[in-house]
Amino acid sequence: MKLESARVSSREDSELLSFVKSLGIEVNEKALPIIGRYYIRILDVEYTSESWDGLREIINKLRKTYIVMPAYNEEKTIGSVLDSLLKVFKPNNIIVVDDGSKDKTREIAKSKGVHVISHIINRGLGGALGTGIYYALMRGAEIIVTFDADGQHLLEDALKVIKPVVEGRADLAIGSRFKGDIGQMPLVKRIGNIVLNTITAVFAMRYVTDSQSGLRAFSRACASKIKITCDGYAVSSEIIVEASRGKCKIVEVPIKAVYTEYSMKKGTNVMEGIKIAINLLLDIFRR
Secondary structure: OEEEOOOOOOHHHHHHHHHHHHOOOEEEOOOOOEOOEEEEEEOOEEEEEOOHHHHHHHHHHHHOEEEEEEEOOOOOOHHHHHHHHOOOOOHHHEEEEEOOOOOOHHHHHHHOOOEEEEOOOOOOHHHHHHHHHHHHHHOOOOEEEEOOOOOOOOHHHHHHHHHHHHOOOOOEEEEEEEEEEOOOOOHHHHHHHHHHHHHHHHHHOOOOOOOOOOOEEEEHHHHHHOOOOOOOOOHHHHHHHHHHHOOOOEEEEEEEOOOOHHHHOOOOOHHHHHHHHHHHHHHHHHO
16 A cells, blocks of 8 residues: 655645555655556555645545444444454544444444444434434535445445545445445345336436445535435435435445345345335425
């Protein structure tokens, strides 16, 4: 992992490079850009810019990137999921929303030193995401990443969805399992997702290959435009509809979903699909 940059002289630049070093990235402060390109590489994901000023902006956005993790009775997985994220992200930049869990989800999350917000009752995925996104915005987040607590997402893929938003090429980047490796995805889930994609497209006026993906990255401007009213799983479709209405530029990034017997028990089903359609219809009448 390496940072290529021009000579750094200002105090601000020194502070930024200190932040980069804290991520475990090797820094060569005197190196000239290669082929006129400045970059930092975190794991296998490379963030690039044509100028040092552009790279400085990217580093600033990375420094103000927050992970929002909704969690409900996830004591079996949340510890290892947070350990993975903490390889790159600082505890202060991770927000776990404990959605009224009855197990040790809250205690495990707090033991990792991350921010933990607890709902007294279980409000649902939409309620948890709404709380987490609002809190991240209040803390000055420039980029907000939503990340599931059940072990389905990979750290490397989180960095991939951040990339187009950090580089200014997108306002909302959605991690698409259908553009990546869906080998582990059961057939019933594939069919269900296609149906939900179609329902979402009707209301959003654009088709997204994985509308129900829980891994996504928002710019601050886009996140500020999204008004979450759905407490349940319909929030995934609602986010796309709201982003489309807000003229946010949406891109999809290929990701790999990790399916286990545990994670298979979660997510949407036929009844949830019906609820999503009803919620989107009600949303239209509310406007």
